[in-house]
Amino acid sequence: MPRVKSTADRRTLGEVIKRLLLFDLFKGLFLTFSYNWRALYEKRDGGNPNQAIYTEQYPLEAARVSERFRGAPRLNLDPESGQTLCIACDLCALACPVDCIEVGSIRREVREGEKVNKKKVLTTFIFDTSRCMFCNLCSEACPTDCLELTQSFELAVYHRSGFRWDREMLEKGIDYVRYSK
């Protein structure tokens, strides 16, 4: 049974002498100063685990966002026809735990080649980003890969109404901040 090192080890003569000479204090200070020294003389280096400066210089440089990050929503368009991929099936709205999606659709006759079919067509799509918790359940429910959570994360707006994204905004995406670095 492994027992963690405990009080008894600290009562030996060697330990007492170390304590008298402020050994503990200098050991800690030495560690901190070694970091300070390296931070002064070393460059920040992304891949090196022993780098001394860790802070991301975010507003000055683009933040590091991973590929799977779940951020601002987007409605994807068919790359060929430019039409929306959404089939107005409402599955995303049903999957959402906090009801932040509203899908509006009408039944309309759609010409497909020769035939004319009655089909559900997407009219409006409202996504409330203020209530969304970016859990990805809606995007996982979508059968056509239309709704997607993207890597963009700068969602701050000046007015509350800005949190309600309409279809146009979801298809276009928000204006990205451009970083020089």
Add this chain to the structure above:
Amino acid sequence: MREQGVDITPGTLFDAEEMVINMGPQHPSTHGVLRVILKLDGETVKDLDCDIGYLHRGVEKIAEHDTYAMITPYWDRLDYVAAVSNDLCYVGGVEKLLGIEVPRRAEYLRVALTELQRIASHLLWLGTHAIDIGAVTVLLYAFREREEILKIFEDFIGARLTAHAFRIGGLWWDAYPEFEKRVRDFLKILPGRIDEYETLLNANRIWLSRTVGIGVLPADEAINLSLTGPVLRGSGVKYDLRRAQPYSVYPEFDFEIPIGENGDTYDRYLVRMAEIRQSIIIIEQALDGLPEGPVMAKVPKVIKPPVGEVYFGIEAPKGEIGVYLVSDGTTKPYRMRIRPPAFINLQSLRRLSIGHLVADVVALIGTIDIVLGEVDR
């Protein structure tokens, strides 16, 4: 305490034997919104009561209106510094209810992620506990390592804190190509970093005088208070759900359960540091034995468990977190009960604090390792 109708004059105020003061709910050392009502005699704590509920969101009630898949994100928000562990508990409970066999690759990845989360949670605990006691440097160093883990999470799961890591039946994403290398690189540097924290703390005389002998909890009392996790193990009780009630693939791994001797704040600190080292060993084994294959079991689109009830508990960083689910055969649970570790561990605060100084209460709240999101639910 001022009696009704007693005039406050300098005489009555300064001769009073006891005083009642509030610590929190906006106190930086109460780790959230915990209000501690203290009855003091000078600096000594005579009595203490906790007022909780400021962060109550009614998760258990919300769950009755949501389908099984929808509830998982709410679990991230219980103990929000260990979201991945919470997810494992909930999805494990639903899988037990449904009788789903999770693919082995998914189980191994789950163990690796959960143990990383345990390290991250203990590091956050170490940093905040140290800063409560007055050692600021440790916070900065611990957050540096925690950041590495959060980056691994972001690349794997897509979020850093409120992870929504697991789905019922497995994982949504398989590991990304460099996952194994990233984790191994991190595990290689971590032991050295733990040595650094221990350099700063283990022999530090301020740390020792603030933690040794503070809040001593004998083993029998810890058991009577139904404590779990490092608080219980710090008192010398060898109880860990990963061994006592094995779940997932833990029986296949080789690891020790560190326990303390004296049951004081210092031992609980040592236990958590030893647990980080054990987690490293578990993750290495999980990566070594990582099988190939799918990461998602065959799960029906609409999850409709049979009528029945189930309890599933796991060893979260803070203790036993459990879910009790009652199904009435519909798509929504009839009842979901959460067994929160921090809520139950928090009740030991009164027992630990009485007789100590006000400044020690801060250290004792830290040593229990509470997260108010889970205490209040």
